[in-house]
Structure formats: C-alpha cells, structure tokens
Amino acid sequence: MPHHRTDDLDELIACPVCDALYHARMPETGERVTCSRCHHVLIAPKEGAFLRVIALALTVMILMLGATFFPFLSIDAQGFSNAASVFDSALAFTDGGWMVALSFATAALIVLIPVLRAALVIYVLGPLAFGRKPWPGARAAFRWSEDLRPWSMAEIFVIGVAVALVKVSDLARVDYGPAFFMFAALVVVIVLQDGSMCRWTIWKTLEDKKSS
Ligand SMILES: [Zn+2]
The missing domain is CATH 1.20.140 (Butyryl-CoA Dehydrogenase, subunit A; domain 3)
Incomplete structure (x- = not known):
C-alpha cells in the first residue's frame, strides 16, 4: 500500500489504469506497491x-x-x-x-x-x-x-x-x-x-x- 504524505511533489505517482494519485516510496526488494483502488501493480522492484x-x-x-x-x-x-x-x-x-x-x-x-x-x-x-x-x-x-x-x-x-x-x-x-x-x-x-x-x-x- 503506498504511503500517504502531502509534501514532496516529486514522489507523486499516478495509477496508469485508474489515475488514482499516491505518494510513492521505494519498497523493499521483492515487495510490490499496488493501487488500492484497482490493484494495478505500480512499483515492483525485483532482485537482479x-x-x-x-x-x-x-x-x-x-x-x-x-x-x-x-x-x-x-x-x-x-x-x-x-x-x-x-x-x-x-x-x-x-x-x-x-x-x-x-x-x-x-x-x-x-x-x-x-x-x-x-x-x-x-x-x-x-x-x-x-x-x-x-x-x-x-x-x-x-x-x-x-x-x-x-x-x-x-x-x-x-x-x-x-x-x-x-x-x-x-x-x-x-x-x-x-x-x-x-x-x-x-x-x-x-x-x-x-x-x-x-x-x-x-x-x-x-x-x-x-x-x-
Ligand atoms: Zn488504479
């Protein structure tokens, strides 16, 4: 679940499917960030x-x-x-x-x-x-x-x-x-x-x- 904050415009990420707006942070490797509205995967860093x-x-x-x-x-x-x-x-x-x-x-x-x-x-x-x-x-x-x-x-x-x-x-x-x-x-x-x-x-x- 993305982090909700109000500062730092750079960290905004929009869901490409439903346009919901989030404040993103780098998740742990192997963790994924999904849109809470439509469950589209927003961020999914993988090892290697x-x-x-x-x-x-x-x-x-x-x-x-x-x-x-x-x-x-x-x-x-x-x-x-x-x-x-x-x-x-x-x-x-x-x-x-x-x-x-x-x-x-x-x-x-x-x-x-x-x-x-x-x-x-x-x-x-x-x-x-x-x-x-x-x-x-x-x-x-x-x-x-x-x-x-x-x-x-x-x-x-x-x-x-x-x-x-x-x-x-x-x-x-x-x-x-x-x-x-x-x-x-x-x-x-x-x-x-x-x-x-x-x-x-x-x-x-x-x-x-x-x-x-
Ligand atoms: Zn979405």
Missing part, C-alpha cells in the same frame, strides 16, 4: 532485474540480426521456388519512387526501432546494474526508449505475416525459414523484457544516482 532486462535486450539484438538476414520463408508454386530474408525484401523495392520510402519505413518499424530500443535500455541500465552513476544522457535515452515503444512493430509484423501466409498457402507451398522462428521468439523476448522493467524503479534510480 536490471541485469535480467539487459540480458533480454541483448537477446533481442542478436535474434533481430538473425531474423533480418536468415531466410524468412520460401515459396514453391508451379515449379518456381523463391526464398527471401527480410533484408532481401527491404531491398526488393529499389526501382524508385515512394516504394523505396515505404520499404525503408517498414524496415525501420520492424527491425531498427526494436534494436534501437534494446540499445537504449542497455545504455541506461548498464551502469545502474553495477551500482555505477548513469552515463550522460541516460534520462533522455530512457525517455526516448519509452516514447518509441508504440512504434516498435516486430509483433505486429509476425501477426501480419501469419495472416498473409494463411491466404497464400492456398496458392503455393510455403516453408518457414529460420528467421520466421527467430521473429516468433523475438515477440516473446520483447514482451518478457517490457514485463521485467519496473519503470518507476528505473526513473528513481536514475534520479538518486545522478547526484551521488
């Missing part, structure tokens, strides 16, 4: 959470490398066979015009933004995980990573592909390449990473370590 988030962010970057360059799928139809990676597909639209812009934007949403977010999280949490002072610009980097969250579309890409493949499978034989399974794994890892990040704890640690 920063290191776990860093490990998951590294996993995102490595998986994304494979998911981009390994064959994504191969299609067989009437004797013709074609295998392509996501990278090949992004380069396929080089004949000019707005298709180039479209393929670049698609590649950015699917590949670059999730990788950028992972890199920002590692930059922010790296020093904190070892009890050091944050690196310069860590607050801006974390803000940026949070702002980019809705634009990270690896998950939506996987769902889109699944729907498209159901349609295509009537016309041609479709085989999934290793990159397809890497994308599927990415979706799980990104969800795990976002789930193990207690944002309040990260902001609070950035604030406390800044002056020390």
Whole structure:
C-alpha cells in the first residue's frame, strides 16, 4: 500500500489504469506497491532485474540480426521456388519512387526501432546494474526508449505475416525459414523484457544516482 504524505511533489505517482494519485516510496526488494483502488501493480522492484532486462535486450539484438538476414520463408508454386530474408525484401523495392520510402519505413518499424530500443535500455541500465552513476544522457535515452515503444512493430509484423501466409498457402507451398522462428521468439523476448522493467524503479534510480 503506498504511503500517504502531502509534501514532496516529486514522489507523486499516478495509477496508469485508474489515475488514482499516491505518494510513492521505494519498497523493499521483492515487495510490490499496488493501487488500492484497482490493484494495478505500480512499483515492483525485483532482485537482479536490471541485469535480467539487459540480458533480454541483448537477446533481442542478436535474434533481430538473425531474423533480418536468415531466410524468412520460401515459396514453391508451379515449379518456381523463391526464398527471401527480410533484408532481401527491404531491398526488393529499389526501382524508385515512394516504394523505396515505404520499404525503408517498414524496415525501420520492424527491425531498427526494436534494436534501437534494446540499445537504449542497455545504455541506461548498464551502469545502474553495477551500482555505477548513469552515463550522460541516460534520462533522455530512457525517455526516448519509452516514447518509441508504440512504434516498435516486430509483433505486429509476425501477426501480419501469419495472416498473409494463411491466404497464400492456398496458392503455393510455403516453408518457414529460420528467421520466421527467430521473429516468433523475438515477440516473446520483447514482451518478457517490457514485463521485467519496473519503470518507476528505473526513473528513481536514475534520479538518486545522478547526484551521488
Ligand atoms: Zn488504479
């Protein structure tokens, strides 16, 4: 249960679900602070959470490398066979015009933004995980990573592909390449990473370590 006090505006925390306002304090490790109105978890610091988030962010970057360059799928139809990676597909639209812009934007949403977010999280949490002072610009980097969250579309890409493949499978034989399974794994890892990040704890640690 959050602490009720009336001083210190910095320590205010609003429930993202029901907007109830609380004065927050750092709970003991393993303890969690929940909204007393709707029971949404507000603060949940976990032992070793920063290191776990860093490990998951590294996993995102490595998986994304494979998911981009390994064959994504191969299609067989009437004797013709074609295998392509996501990278090949992004380069396929080089004949000019707005298709180039479209393929670049698609590649950015699917590949670059999730990788950028992972890199920002590692930059922010790296020093904190070892009890050091944050690196310069860590607050801006974390803000940026949070702002980019809705634009990270690896998950939506996987769902889109699944729907498209159901349609295509009537016309041609479709085989999934290793990159397809890497994308599927990415979706799980990104969800795990976002789930193990207690944002309040990260902001609070950035604030406390800044002056020390
Ligand atoms: Zn609430």
